[in-house]
Amino acid sequence: MVEKHIVQGCCPLDCPDTCAWQAHVEDGKVVRVEGDKAHPFTRGVLCAKVNDYPARTYSPDRLLHPLRRTGAKGDGQFERISWQEAVDTIAARFDGIITEHGAQALMPVSYFGSMGAVQKFAPMRLMHALGASGMHGNICGAPGLALLGAGHSIGLDPDEYDQAKLIILWGVNVLTTGHHHWHFLNQARVKNGARIICIDPRRTKTAAKSDEHIALRPGSDAALAAGMARVIFEEGLADLELAGQTAHDLDAYRAQVAPWTPARVAETCGIDEDIVVTLARQFAAAQPAMIRCGVGPQQSQHGEAFVWGLSALC
Numbered sequence: 001m002v003e004k005h006i007v008q009g010c011c012p013l014d015c016p017d018t019c020a021w022q023a024h025v026e027d028g029k030v031v032r033v034e035g036d037k038a039h040p041f042t043r044g045v046l047c048a049k050v051n052d053y054p055a056r057t058y059s060p061d062r063l064l065h066p067l068r069r070t071g072a073k074g075d076g077q078f079e080r081i082s083w084q085e086a087v088d089t090i091a092a093r094f095d096g097i098i099t100e101h102g103a104q105a106l107m108p109v110s111y112f113g114s115m116g117a118v119q120k121f122a123p124m125r126l127m128h129a130l131g132a133s134g135m136h137g138n139i140c141g142a143p144g145l146a147l148l149g150a151g152h153s154i155g156l157d158p159d160e161y162d163q164a165k166l167i168i169l170w171g172v173n174v175l176t177t178g179h180h181h182w183h184f185l186n187q188a189r190v191k192n193g194a195r196i197i198c199i200d201p202r203r204t205k206t207a208a209k210s211d212e213h214i215a216l217r218p219g220s221d222a223a224l225a226a227g228m229a230r231v232i233f234e235e236g237l238a239d240l241e242l243a244g245q246t247a248h249d250l251d252a253y254r255a256q257v258a259p260w261t262p263a264r265v266a267e268t269c270g271i272d273e274d275i276v277v278t279l280a281r282q283f284a285a286a287q288p289a290m291i292r293c294g295v296g297p298q299q300s301q302h303g304e305a306f307v308w309g310l311s312a313l314c
Helices: 053-057 083-101 115-119 126-132 143-147 158-163 181-194 205-210 219-234 240-244 250-257 262-269 274-287 303-313
Strands: 002-009 020-026 029-035 068-071 078-080 166-170 194-201 212-214 290-292
Touching: 002 143, 029 053, 143 303, 158 181, 166 181, 166 274, 181 194, 194 205, 194 274, 219 250, 219 262, 219 274, 219 303, 240 250, 262 274, 274 290, 290 303
Parallel strands: 166 194, 166 290, 194 212
Antiparallel strands: 002 020, 020 029, 068 078
């Protein structure tokens, strides 16, 4: 008789959804993974990457043993070695580098992605013990993390999305990279008649499903945020008394965005002036409005100005 049971689990990938799942196990082997139907966020649905976890886990192409390159880089020539040989090889290489150049010549470079938090941080105790160098900042989303470190809030819980009457999805393709969020965004449409505006240089799946798509020039996001703020100031659309209870430098902010006229923003972003003015008015008028910011716009020369600009705009 086949022994069957279900293992409750959680997706390990670096993803804003972090889905709850159930692995169906038969005779010690996972035969199927599905989303947990009882989980209020996952609601029984997983993404395409996670749906085929069993296929990837048991794939004949999966590496199960250490390999050592025997030919030139790119030639694809490797030989299988034991785990002990692998550990000894790495240790000897580390020792040689430390002896010749010092421990700071070693620098671990990794991020979450498919590794997840556990695997990312696993080697760090060793690296710290050796005295290796460390990265200043982050590979992904560094401006947003710096903003959080300064005490600014840059997000809200997905189950609060349905309170919004205007939603700006700024540089984020939720239907591809975090599709569970769309359920909550769509609830705002049903509940409040909310409009969803997608700001993205590309015509993504999310842009196609939104009520409006603003295709601005890549890397010009900070200029659009500044232009929106200027319109809000100039037309008296902001509650400055309320804003003053949170921000101590409103006058400095106003002076900073003053040069960003709709005409200048339009030229910088490659969009019409009317879009800048209309977006600012809609954002100010909606009670409440929300911005869901992605990582993409942060990965540019003006990424820090972008995240600070959105925080100030809100």
